[in-house]
Amino acid sequence: MRRSRLTRHLMATALPAALLLGSGTGTAVADPLIARNMSTYGLPGGIDTPTAETLPDGTLGATVSWSDYARRGNIFFQALPGLTAVLRYGRVDGINDYRNEGYISDRSLDLRYQVLEEDGWRPAVAVGLQDFLGTGVYSGEYVVATKTITPRIRVSAGLGWGVLAGNPRTIDVGDEGGTPNVDQWFSGSPKPFASVSWQATDKLNLIAEYSNDEYVANYSNGNSFQQGEEPGSSLNLAANYRIGRNYEAGLYTIGGETIGATFTIALNPREAAYPSGLEKAPAPVRPRPSPAADPEGWSGSWSQDPTAQPAIQKALGDALADEGQTLESMGLSATRAEVRIRNTRFINQAEAVGRTARLMTRALPPSVETFAITSTANGMPTSTVVLRRSDVERLENTEAGQIAAASQLVDAPRSAPGLVTTPGVTPRFRWSIKPYVDLGIFSAEDGLTHEVGAEARASYEITPGLIVTGAIRQRAFGDIGQRGPGIPGERGEYYTPEEYEADASLETTPEGVPRVRSDTRMYTGNTSPVIPELTLAWYEKPTDTVYTRVTTGLLERAYGGVSAEALWKPANSQLAIGAEVNHVRKRDFDQLFDFRDYEVTMGHVSAYYEFTEGFTGQLSVGKYLAGDVGATVALQREFANGWRIGAYATKTDLSAEEFGEGSFDKGITLSIPLGWATGEASRDRVSTDLRSLSRDGGAQLNVNGRLYDRVREAQTVDLYEGWGRFWR
Structure with missing residues (x-):
């Protein structure tokens, strides 16, 4: 102009x-x-x-x-x-x-x-x-x-x-x-x-x-x-x-x-649209009456009544349900109460713990002085916050750092004597129907592309830690169409889907690398319903500091098989060590129940370290989907309100020529809590992985439910980064 x-x-x-x-x-x-x-x-x-x-x-x-x-x-x-x-x-x-x-x-x-x-x-x-x-x-x-x-x-x-x-x-x-x-x-x-x-x-x-x-x-x-x-x-x-x-x-x-x-x-993550949130205020702490006003409650004799714990457990469970928590089990004595809670509402586990502590002051007899609040994830206890009731009463109107100093974070045992499971916790069925939007950005050939449709998702928890999960998607409209990979030597030209499916030799690049991700567009553009995920997962905690997961089924839209994982993560340790092994086979492009010929056993050993200011570093070494061997370095920053922003890079034994444009795999991850924008308390997130290219080198398997993010929410740095919301 x-x-x-x-x-x-x-x-x-x-x-x-x-x-x-x-x-x-x-x-x-x-x-x-x-x-x-x-x-x-x-x-x-x-x-x-x-x-x-x-x-x-x-x-x-x-x-x-x-x-x-x-x-x-x-x-x-x-x-x-x-x-x-x-x-x-x-x-x-x-x-x-x-x-x-x-x-x-x-x-x-x-x-x-x-x-x-x-x-x-x-x-x-x-x-x-x-x-x-x-x-x-x-x-x-x-x-x-x-x-x-x-x-x-x-x-x-x-x-x-x-x-x-x-x-x-x-x-x-x-x-x-x-x-x-x-x-x-x-x-x-x-x-x-x-x-x-x-x-x-x-x-x-x-x-x-x-x-x-x-x-x-x-x-x-x-x-x-x-x-x-x-x-x-x-x-x-x-x-x-x-x-x-x-x-x-x-x-x-x-x-x-x-x-x-x-x-x-x-x-700015620190400048939410609704800084104070729109969730209802928590119930206030209820101070205990004097011993003279309730001598029986202070004496602890109530604990000999077999009807006392069931009644208290039901009352506390109902109150927690109103706060978006599930009381999975409870152990109660004259002076100590342990509750195991599943947080289904708050993005910060500290807020769930704080609201639970308030409600315990209202539901428990005055002789109970010690509160042990154990957080769980997928049926596994992940950590226990131990508080004195007198500290909760004394510090309610002070800044959260004081109650943090008065509390103790310990490893949660796999099981504890005296715990009574709350009736009706399992089996549990959940479902939802939501729109979905898939965006393609930073593509040199395609520019910005999109696909919009509806997704029905359901899960059925058979027993604590044994979960069936599935999803069905139906595309409505979009410009992400099915397409074969690029034709070697003819940049901007692609095999048609029919050509690609008809010639099995095309599923390997001219450099001999299996096409594990470069044909990802073959999994798009389906006008019929597809099944992006259908799995049975078993979560277990064999020791106080070790967690395990086994997932089998249709693990993601392109691969099905078995994925097994173990994670060592003490509650007070900034360091975690994990190992994962997967044996998978490539799914057919219609994303239903058929498979293609390619299969591989791959996996990694990973080290995680939580730095200050919400930074977490990860180093993973192992074998990737294409059979290449190398390492991935990732750095993520998480803010107190749940924002997560990170970057990663992977380098394997594939040369730059074998990898193709970009030379090695790299990208940016972004996850924003939905509640940051709406003000409503919710654990839902909007997440994306920004990468310019889908290449075969350094390709990872996309499995839901990996252990580290499930476990760390209630431990060490992640818990205390959000401790400012304890009294919310």
């Missing part, structure tokens, strides 16, 4: 003048160093240039930018107070590939770290890597400083390499991408860039920047492409308008000749 010469002149002169006029007065409208707007690359910045600003810790969001030079979709995450990460999918115009359509689709990843915070006269300083894992269209590095001049004006200046210096890296036409281009980092001659940001009003932000990007791509075969027209100058201008707390829209110019637009949505 072209601008007239008069318009370009006015924009180039009016904004700097406005910056000068507005520099003398104004009040602060944002915290220092917290970004006021996002760049077209999805990072705190100017327009095309970066700044040293950050986002509030934990912020997750997306930016879409459009101009004649590029169309970019960015997902950003403030992983640490100083570390910002961006996953980008861009359409770059002016460049041809095998499709000869005048543009390419490119995936890239950025990292930026703020090494110095602003302090007095010292500016904030950040170092960044741009497009360091992709093919290199946007590849560049930088060091940038940002200083607050007045409460409304910030100035940034830095040195850039690669595209930020107007010296784009040569792109290897044979590169599969996915490998860090370390040898190119901070190489070549750097050039300066700069930007000025003026917060004109509480909602309007104006930007002027000096950029060296010439929007040129050079390839190793000698081809060079101009991405759109060459910018008329190095001056870019922008205006951004904030809409509420979470949205921002903007217009910008590149070189004063082309108009572009941006839109940003940013969510």
